[in-house]
Amino acid sequence: xxxxxxxxxxxxxxxxxxxxxxxxxxxxxxxxxxxxxxxxxxxxxxxxxxxxxxxxxxxxxxxxxxxxxxxxxxxxxxxxxxxxxxxxxxxxxxxxxxxxxxxxxxxxxxxxxxxxxxxxxxxxxxxxxxxxxxxxxxxxxxxxxxxxxxxxxxxxxxxxxxxxxxxxxxxxxxxxxxxxxxxxxxxxxxxxxxxxxxxxxxxxxxxxxxxxxxxxxxxxxxxxxxxxxxxxxxxxxxxxxxxxxxxxxxxxxxxxxxxxxxxxxxxxxxxxxxxxxxx
Ligand code: HEM
Numbered sequence: 329x330x331x332x333x334x335x336x337x338x339x340x341x342x343x344x345x346x347x348x349x350x351x352x353x354x355x356x357x358x359x360x361x362x363x364x365x366x367x368x369x370x371x372x373x374x375x376x377x378x379x380x381x382x383x384x385x386x387x388x389x390x391x392x393x394x395x396x397x398x399x400x401x402x403x404x405x406x407x408x409x410x411x412x413x414x415x416x417x418x419x420x421x422x423x424x425x426x427x428x429x430x431x432x433x434x435x436x437x438x439x440x441x442x443x444x445x446x447x448x449x450x451x452x453x454x455x456x457x458x459x460x461x462x463x464x465x466x467x468x469x470x471x472x473x474x475x476x477x478x479x480x481x482x483x484x485x486x487x488x489x490x491x492x493x494x495x496x497x498x499x500x501x502x503x504x505x506x507x508x509x510x511x512x513x514x515x516x517x518x519x520x521x522x523x524x525x526x527x528x529x530x531x532x533x534x535x536x537x538x539x540x541x542x543x544x545x546x547x548x549x550x551x552x553x554x555x556x557x558x559x560x561x562x563x564x565x566x567x568x569x570x571x572x573x574x575x576x577x578x579x580x581x582x583x584x585x586x587x588x589x590x591x592x593x594x595x596x597x598x599x600x601x602x603x604x605x606x607x
Contacts, residue, residue, distance in 0.1 A: 331454075331461055337364050379476075380421075413526070416518040420511050427474045428481035432463035439467065444483030445490055445504075478553065480508050 341360035350356060373393050378386060386392055390401070411418075430453060431441040447453055454461050474481060490504035497503065524534040532548075538561070539545035540554025549557065 332465055333364060333368070336367070337361065340364065412518055413520050416515050416520055417511070421476065423480050423484060423507055423511070424476050424478070425473045426481060426484055427471070428483045430464065431467035431471060432459050433467040433470060434459075434463055435466055441467075444481070445487035448489050484508075 337360050340363050341356045344356055344359055345351060370393065373391060377391055381391070393399070426444070428444055429441040430444055430447055431439060432453065433439045442453065453459065453464055484507040486504060486506060488505035488507050488510075493501075493503060527534050533544070535544070535546055537545040538554055538558035540549040540551035541547060546554040546557070
């Protein structure tokens with residue numbers, strides 16, 4: 329993706345130079361950058377966000393672009409920092425979108441795919457002639473992404489950065505990372521607040537039990553996903569402390585039902601009796 333935008337930048341800078349006769353490098357750089365930023369934003373607001381958020385939130389936060397003309401709603405006094413939980417949990421939902429394969433498309437019907445696990449830290453697919461970046465970019469632009477759901481593909485879950493056994497490697501020793509587990513651990517390391525704190529933050533009632541779709545419980549989970557979640561907790565109806573992530577609640581009901589179990593991994597949950605006060 330970075331290569332795509334870098335090349336796009338240079339293409340625009342060349343076009344500007346030809347169209348305007350300006351040769352000052354810094355001016356061309358800055359003007360091309362402005363156009364690239366606008367294009368990135370266009371894609372973010374018109375293609376990515378509507379896939380992630382539901383209609384209500386797109387409207388509530390005034391995130392739609394006009395079909396004609398433009399808005400001038402930029403507010404320089406808005407604090408652009410994100411919540412820690414956004415990086416440590418929320419946007420990691422993208423890990424569910426990653427496919428188990430990467431590919432080449434030669435534009436003449438020749439498509440080859442390769443397992444993701446075989447290409448971590450090996451950029452051959454990008455640079456090795458006669459294939460390379462163009463073939464990959466064409467494949468990526470045509471191939472569907474992985475469904476956004478509760479699962480992460482094998483290449484990320486079981487084979488992330490897998491290397492060959494070394495001289496010190498013991499039998500049965502793990503030679504790869506598990507991205508889902510890293511996310512859970514990172515959430516704990518960052519001290520992300522418990523599930524019910526996020527529910528309150530998002531204007532939802534706390535959950536007091538694990539029953540899916542039932543008032544006072546995991547109302548945003550299907551019963552099947554709630555049951556899966558309950559199955560990994562030792563104390564289901566008392567005070568439990570484990571991993572449970574729901575900042576996606578803030579993204580709206582559609583998103584919540586789409587991501588239900590996957591998103592339920594990263595944050596500590598503390599389930600308390602209904603009379604308890606959460607701080
Ligand atoms: C092949 C694809 C991908 C791989 C191999 C990958 C791998 C990783 C790894 C290893 C981390 C650090 C985990 C940790 O130790 O905490 C990470 C973090 C992260 N990933 Fe991915 N990821 C991929 C795709 C994505 C996508 C598609 C998105 C979102 C659309 C995403 C969003 C994030 C975010 C927000 C973080 C946390 C960044 C930070 O706080 O610094 N990733 N990813």
